[in-house]
Amino acid sequence: MTDAAPPARPEARSPRGFADRRGADVAAERRIVARVSEVYERWGFEPLETGAFEYADALGKFLPDADRPNEGVFALQDDDEQWMALRYDLTAPLARFAAQNWETLPKPYRRYAFGPVWRNEKPGPGRFREFVQCDADTVGSDRPEADAEIIAMACEGLRAAGLSDGQAVVRVSNRKLFDGLFDAGDVTDPVQRLTALRAIDKYDRLGWEGVAALLGEGRLDESGDYTKGARLPAAVTATIQAFLGSAGEGSRSQTLDAIARIGGLGAAGEAALTELSGIDRALASMGVDQAAVRFDPTIVRGLEYYTGAVFEAELLLDTTDDKGRAVRFGSIGGGGRYDDLVARFTGEATPATGFSFGVSRLASALRAAGRAEAARRGPVVVIVFGEADMQAYLDAVAELRRAGIAAELYLGRAGMKAQMKYADRRGAPAAILLGGDEIAAGQVTIKDLDAGRALASDLVDNEAWKAARPGQQTVPRGALVGTIRGIIEASSITDGAHE
Amino acid sequence: MTDAAPPARPEARSPRGFADRRGADVAAERRIVARVSEVYERWGFEPLETGAFEYADALGKFLPDADRPNEGVFALQDDDEQWMALRYDLTAPLARFAAQNWETLPKPYRRYAFGPVWRNEKPGPGRFREFVQCDADTVGSDRPEADAEIIAMACEGLRAAGLSDGQAVVRVSNRKLFDGLFDAGDVTDPVQRLTALRAIDKYDRLGWEGVAALLGEGRLDESGDYTKGARLPAAVTATIQAFLGSAGEGSRSQTLDAIARIGGLGAAGEAALTELSGIDRALASMGVDQAAVRFDPTIVRGLEYYTGAVFEAELLLDTTDDKGRAVRFGSIGGGGRYDDLVARFTGEATPATGFSFGVSRLASALRAAGRAEAARRGPVVVIVFGEADMQAYLDAVAELRRAGIAAELYLGRAGMKAQMKYADRRGAPAAILLGGDEIAAGQVTIKDLDAGRALASDLVDNEAWKAARPGQQTVPRGALVGTIRGIIEASSITDGAHE
Incomplete structure (x- = not known):
């Protein structure tokens, strides 16, 4: 249906004064x-x-x-x-x-x-x-x-x-x-009364001098606008x-x-x-x-x-x-x-x-007032290494969701590095790595992204960071839900500013 | 501000196709x-x-x-x-x-x-x-x-x-x-394709005969409207x-x-x-x-x-x-x-x-599908006998609300009978009666409105009903919350049709 497209592309914008909230x-x-x-x-x-x-x-x-x-x-x-x-x-x-x-x-x-x-x-x-x-x-x-x-x-x-x-x-x-x-x-004129009430309503902002002007002849504000007064x-x-x-x-x-x-x-x-x-x-x-x-x-x-x-x-x-x-x-x-x-x-x-x-x-x-509450964590992200092991990825996602843990499969087509970046931007507490070796050995590798973030800020040396593999652990596949629960409970992130 | 009222009264109605939901x-x-x-x-x-x-x-x-x-x-x-x-x-x-x-x-x-x-x-x-x-x-x-x-x-x-x-x-x-x-x-014309797709979309409703007409020359429906076909x-x-x-x-x-x-x-x-x-x-x-x-x-x-x-x-x-x-x-x-x-x-x-x-x-x-759930019960209604005992009424309301029970004081000016009718229409599980005698004796009378409704349908004789005072009990004031809890738990009303 390509020729149903309009000749010029519309601009992606919303009318002024209407907000998107995420x-x-x-x-x-x-x-x-x-x-x-x-x-x-x-x-x-x-x-x-x-x-x-x-x-x-x-x-x-x-x-x-x-x-x-x-x-x-x-x-x-x-x-x-x-x-x-x-x-x-x-x-x-x-x-x-x-x-x-x-x-x-x-x-x-x-x-x-x-x-x-x-x-x-x-x-x-x-x-x-x-x-x-x-x-x-x-x-x-x-x-x-x-x-x-x-x-x-x-x-x-x-x-x-x-x-x-x-x-x-x-x-x-x-x-x-x-x-x-x-x-x-x-003072019997209802318009005069309403004008006076609206003047008094501004007491908080204008103080008595301003209100007095509006109850009298009128007031010229800082922007040069003149408001007619109530003439009480x-x-x-x-x-x-x-x-x-x-x-x-x-x-x-x-x-x-x-x-x-x-x-x-x-x-x-x-x-x-x-x-x-x-x-x-x-x-x-x-x-x-x-x-x-x-x-x-x-x-x-x-x-x-x-x-x-x-x-x-x-x-x-x-x-x-x-x-x-x-x-x-x-x-x-x-x-x-x-x-x-x-x-x-x-x-x-x-x-x-x-x-x-x-x-x-x-x-x-x-x-x-400093009373904003902790944002809900992003979902656990299951990384995709290849098409062949899709069943293993989907099983892990389903198991986490059944346990009440927000989880998702990465659905794009990008490589490992982009997937880890994606998980980070989603505010994921952890990424799940199920490579061929892990699957064969009945194991799963779990990357604690909060721990990784915390350690990364301490380890200035990039090579040292790589060697330490902060927050990464390989556990038996059966321990997946329990390990993720532990990571989420330990996480003390109090804002949602992951993006 | 009576003279701010418009000369003619507007009619209380909403535009067609916009519903009020309660x-x-x-x-x-x-x-x-x-x-x-x-x-x-x-x-x-x-x-x-x-x-x-x-x-x-x-x-x-x-x-x-x-x-x-x-x-x-x-x-x-x-x-x-x-x-x-x-x-x-x-x-x-x-x-x-x-x-x-x-x-x-x-x-x-x-x-x-x-x-x-x-x-x-x-x-x-x-x-x-x-x-x-x-x-x-x-x-x-x-x-x-x-x-x-x-x-x-x-x-x-x-x-x-x-x-x-x-x-x-x-x-x-x-x-x-x-x-x-x-x-x-x-078939390359996008309009022809879309017409055909919309015809096929009606298969469920029109059956093959109807769809075939719309894929061909066109179709005259029961109301006499003619729809041009896709001419495939x-x-x-x-x-x-x-x-x-x-x-x-x-x-x-x-x-x-x-x-x-x-x-x-x-x-x-x-x-x-x-x-x-x-x-x-x-x-x-x-x-x-x-x-x-x-x-x-x-x-x-x-x-x-x-x-x-x-x-x-x-x-x-x-x-x-x-x-x-x-x-x-x-x-x-x-x-x-x-x-x-x-x-x-x-x-x-x-x-x-x-x-x-x-x-x-x-x-x-x-x-x-018969899967509508039990409506939330209306609030317990505290009856007003007179102005002098307002404090006692408000105390009872506050105590129920603190216990997590929806409750309210009757805020109109009508008599006892109208108040009981009001409580019934609100779907109240119970009405609270705090007359001067009850207050003096440290007691409270509780009318179980569900029990009252059930009994009323059995007792055809109005005098007998009055004598039986169905579902009404006087208990120590300290037993108010517990008694109301018992009534709410026992109530097995599954719809909200009290009005």
Whole structure:
């Protein structure tokens, strides 16, 4: 079919912002998903998988800074002219699913989900247009215990994934604190409110000066971009400043007391304090440490749809980037209460709360925290000397696999030296040599590649290395599995960097 | 933010051909993926994950019956005007990845992958536009041992997923058999060849009469659609008939002998026999049963890109459909050798072979084969009597979760009766009742919901049922975990149909 080939060869490249992930990286992310799933199921959350596409109107426009239609999403028109788009998170599909199946679902409905989400944004270093999220949500409960459960479960999930106590903190606040403050200050325009919330959300990065500019006329950033401000009344801005200043390192109830003392919260703000108190009581009942979950009024979350409690999980580690510079890792997940999202469809208020984290981001965090686990070893490689003894090679491979040891026959056509190099690049713990002499004598030669690597770095003299044949032993054929087991157990390689 | 709500409410529905999957269905598919992954890694295959989008030119046009640009795929234009499309299988992305990274990959490169693929086709019952595939491929080996390994590993993967010996067969043939036959009969037009191959691929469904029509002038099917035929010379059609008739139930080498006796195979056909014989030898060395893997010249596979051996895995079970009618389950996966797919990018011939199956389809097959496993039980539900005793409820939940038992607090606001109904619909093995009296007495009442269900079906008299309080016991609070363990172990529920 040679003439079916296109006239010009396509270039082997993938679209920007879409990554290929191999071996150890894939394994690390799968481990996170498996362990977090185990925790979430033990807490009574049921797995749910929805399709990649939703109708654009069902998805809504809740991405920050995305006011144009289909901005930020990958959208296309179906055969019947309806616009559909790839999901940009797992919350919007849950709201659609819950609304569609509300009558038949057990209520409250607890579900967790993981899978890819897509953002049609400008990709950059570490910024992808496709990434895996993992969410847990409870739909149909207005209880503070529901929020507390989500927060406490997120903490247990992060620990199960590999973070130690003290390596992460979940900061919690409540959107209604600002609702009350806006009400009290006569800020009624929803666009103005959202602009102000998104400004406050940048407190962590910009500090008070930057936020103050964005709450006022606007701000010119270092790149020369001008962002229009929320133009809040000065009195409201002053209360916000006091507010943000109340974030301390005290206990949760101490922080609530400090916020209450500021005053000017309006009815919504008082309701927020009551809700946060309920969450605090439930967290205490669940034995959640004061250091693991804090109240912090600087937490806002950029998404428009939050209506009550908001959470943000942050890694408490200074780490280093690729160039060895110290960087703060920052947020690894978040969530909150979104009581209006199901009502978009049904018209009936349906309280809901949830937490979400990026799986690749958590994997990076674990690497940064020095908690990456030993990569699975590569397979044992059986070397091919010639066609005649194929049966003996295949027998050895089969015997190792039956014993639960990853093993393979070298399937190329290259010589001995290239085969040994191949085994090394595969991260093989050992290579199996079954030459004619060994087969005739009922023996097998096993090359311990880790021992070989270690010795090679000591023996600078190439001839001496050859003479020593480091890590090579000839044993009776019946001792194959036992010898390989010994080599794998002795190997203390802790990374997968064999390639 | 009530005035941020859209003027009209969107309808809660998902695009046609995209399914939501819950609880037990999700768990069944994950179990398959986990078990097959374990086998594939033990056989030396490395996991790989690529992005959902590929450039359209990199993806190529290899879907059957898709001759128009972007036909059959979900495509859209990127910001830079380049067309990209969601992958329609996992083979095309692998070819792109291998071509892009060929210099740095260990060669031959063995990888497996699973994930969603998308086909922009007309959806129908059981026919989705998104489904999960699981592939394993070896790139860079022309050895028949590579094909044999893929076939043998597919058999072990299917067994690990839950199929018994004898429930599936892999049928193997070689495209070059037909290449040789076309060469010998002077059929040189590649379009004519592909039309003929796709006709032969329908032998299973249409029988010889139907195939003969498609190899000749064309065929009018029952729905009134006319398919243009391949217009092969009569002599070639006659040889094909003899060919298809040689598929027997004999051993692999007997089938090869029968094919050889037909003759007229040309040089390519002779090469096919040599390759199949090499595969047979390797399969025998790997201990693969004659009944598990057969040679069968009726196997063609519809995809254009196959160049040598082709495989098809079929379920050997007559099963029943939703309406109780007997149906043949048919193919659950397949694959073959595609030596030109990497060369599309690099211009250098790179032999490759692989096997793919649909994960949902295998899950259906396992259900049909009566091999679906017991669904995981729902969580134990702790009933809420009032706010005052929340601490006692949360303590019980925490204690059960710590013991590894899935448990939850009822988080709604409904009364006792609704809570018991909720526990039942969640598939809970038990409900925990901690009333004021129980708490004061250091006790807990446990309702065994399975026992309750069983007894309820015996006791027709509602009053008698109430008096008997089936499956309800009050025990010391310290006996909570032990009692629940006993109930879960005794429960012999084998399906998840609680909703």
